Amino acid sequence: MIKDLIHSAFDEESKPFWDGLMNEKLLIQYCSDCHQYIFYPRTICPHCFSEDISWQESCGNGRIYSYTVVHQAFGQFKGDTPFVVGIIELDEGVRMMSRIIGDKEQIAIDQPVSVVFAKVENELVLPYFQVT
Amino acid sequence: MKSDRIAAIVGVAESDIGKIPGKNVLQLQAQAAKSALEDAGLTKNDIDAVFTAGNWAWAPNLMLAEYLGIQPKFTDSTNIGGSSFEAHVGHAAAGIEAGLFEVALITYGSTNRTNPSNSTFKSPLTAQYELPYGLPTPVGAYALAAMRHMHQYGTTSEQLAEIAVATRKWALLNEKAYMKEPIEIEDVLNSRKIADPLRLLDCCLVTDGGGAVIVASKNVASKLNKKPVWILGHGESHSHNTIANMPDLTVTSARESGKRAFEMAGITQDEIDVAEIYDSFTITVLLTLESLGFCKPGEGGAFVSGQRTAPGGDFPMNTNGGGLSYCHPGMYGIFLLIEATRQLRGECSSRQVENAKLALVHGTGGVLSSTSTVILGGD
Numbered sequence: 001m002i003k004d005l006i007h008s009a010f011d012e013e014s015k016p017f018w019d020g021l022m023n024e025k026l027l028i029q030y031c032s033d034c035h036q037y038i039f040y041p042r043t044i045c046p047h048c049f050s051e052d053i054s055w056q057e058s059c060g061n062g063r064i065y066s067y068t069v070v071h072q073a074f075g076q077f078k079g080d081t082p083f084v085v086g087i088i089e090l091d092e093g094v095r096m097m098s099r100i101i102g103d104k105e106q107i108a109i110d111q112p113v114s115v116v117f118a119k120v121e122n123e124l125v126l127p128y129f130q131v132t
Numbered sequence: 133m134k135s136d137r138i139a140a141i142v143g144v145a146e147s148d149i150g151k152i153p154g155k156n157v158l159q160l161q162a163q164a165a166k167s168a169l170e171d172a173g174l175t176k177n178d179i180d181a182v183f184t185a186g187n188w189a190w191a192p193n194l195m196l197a198e199y200l201g202i203q204p205k206f207t208d209s210t211n212i213g214g215s216s217f218e219a220h221v222g223h224a225a226a227g228i229e230a231g232l233f234e235v236a237l238i239t240y241g242s243t244n245r246t247n248p249s250n251s252t253f254k255s256p257l258t259a260q261y262e263l264p265y266g267l268p269t270p271v272g273a274y275a276l277a278a279m280r281h282m283h284q285y286g287t288t289s290e291q292l293a294e295i296a297v298a299t300r301k302w303a304l305l306n307e308k309a310y311m312k313e314p315i316e317i318e319d320v321l322n323s324r325k326i327a328d329p330l331r332l333l334d335c336c337l338v339t340d341g342g343g344a345v346i347v348a349s350k351n352v353a354s355k356l357n358k359k360p361v362w363i364l365g366h367g368e369s370h371s372h373n374t375i376a377n378m379p380d381l382t383v384t385s386a387r388e389s390g391k392r393a394f395e396m397a398g399i400t401q402d403e404i405d406v407a408e409i410y411d412s413f414t415i416t417v418l419l420t421l422e423s424l425g426f427c428k429p430g431e432g433g434a435f436v437s438g439q440r441t442a443p444g445g446d447f448p449m450n451t452n453g454g455g456l457s458y459c460h461p462g463m464y465g466i467f468l469l470i471e472a473t474r475q476l477r478g479e480c481s482s483r484q485v486e487n488a489k490l491a492l493v494h495g496t497g498g499v500l501s502s503t504s505t506v507i508l509g510g511d
């Protein structure tokens with residue numbers, strides 16, 4: 001189970017993010033003091049140390065900053081190869097790691113992508129992306 | 133050169149390296165420490181500072197120093213991955229300059245090949261945002277950087293392969309090297325795909341092994357038999373932890389650590405005679421050469437082409453055969469220091485770089501996360 005890898009890290013800081021995904025919302029944070037978006041979730045702004053941070057729903061659109069086709073994976077991901085992992089730069093300016101799904105021929109750096117809510121397990125929805 | 137002679141590397145040694153079943157990490161470090169002391173002409177009782185990095189104990193310094201029977205006046209367990217040991221050298225030089233101690237022992241040991249340690253933490257904390265996607269680490273992270281560099285600058289797999297081939301040529305001149313067969317560019321390009329664009333021969337070895345480095349004050353160093361290898365400059369930094377948080381996938385914090393090391397030493401890139409640059413993957417070297425200012429951003433591919441870093445080339449690099457072909461027991465940084473010291477002492481027989489007076493040693497740790505640079509000078 002993928003959730004077994006991470007559920008011990010679920011706490012008050014990260015829970016809104018994971019709960020949001022269960023409701024098909026990609027939540028990121030916004031700092032009202034320095035007006036910058038934040039990902040991953042924190043209780044203090046890494047840009048200005050403000051604690052005036054709020055959750056906002058991302059538009060879910062962005063671009064591929066980089067990607068790799070994985071041919072050799074470990075553990076429970078072994079059987080998934082080949083699969084594509086990328087770093088997505090959302091339109092809000094923050095970057096996140098994700099899987100990029102869909103036609104591999106279309107996958108390229110700078111290609112626009114949008115979020116797809118993938119129910120990978122009963123209790124786990126992940127924000128995957130596909131080329132738009 | 134403006135740097136004062138304050139501290140020097142006076143002893144270096146590897147433990148057994150390669151496949152070493154039946155030896156644990158403490159045995160390997162003890163073996164290396166004893167040999168490094170003999171190399172220096174010092175004894176255990178001369179050591180008053182202890183440095184190590186590892187994930188084989190909750191507080192490695194405590195276990196190691198107890199095992200070796202040392203009660204240090206100064207202790208440092210800085211762990212920033214493979215570049216930890218270059219940071220240790222910098223910290224040791226600073227401690228000696230501050231008058232806190234005179235002789236430091238730096239060690240590393242790993243049984244990565246025969247008995248990999250499975251350090252698991254109660255919570256992955258911020259890694260929770262990356263673990264679910266199955267990226268194999270560290271290789272997948274370096275692949276993301278390589279892909280971006282290729283996109284931005286047109287760097288090719290052939291150019292990355294140049295590094296692997298040149299490094300293997302050095303390994304063939306080092307009897308201790310793990311890999312014994314020559315390779316060609318085509319062999320790298322035809323090796324098994326791991327994570328695009330990286331293939332098996334773009335990746336470092338997985339071996340057992342340990343090493344030790346003794347750093348001493350000028351006062352101690354000048355009384356020893358072997359010529360001291362002076363620590364002329366050092367710098368360290370880290371820019372991120374996980375790869376999605378790397379500010380620019382094509383630039384490492386070598387830009388900062390290298391700049392500070394060069395400034396402290398008062399020398400420039402073109403004065404370096406031999407470079408020992410962490411080669412966890414071929415792309416690690418290419419990014420590092422650019423970030424250290426040996427060439428401009430995007431020119432790393434051209435810089436390594438035509439076997440310029442091979443024996444006989446005009447930029448001798450990774451002269452022991454590197455993490456790609458000599459040994460790589462998890463955190464390789466200590467072996468870079470060992471080789472640079474031997475080069476500056478002129479102890480490298482068939483792989484000796486002629487007239488090597490100034491060496492650059494550069495460690496990279498994590499997923500391009502941390503860097504430490506040390507500039508060393510012969511006596």
Ligand SMILES: [Zn+2]
Nearest residue numbers: 031034045048
């Ligand atoms: Zn802020």
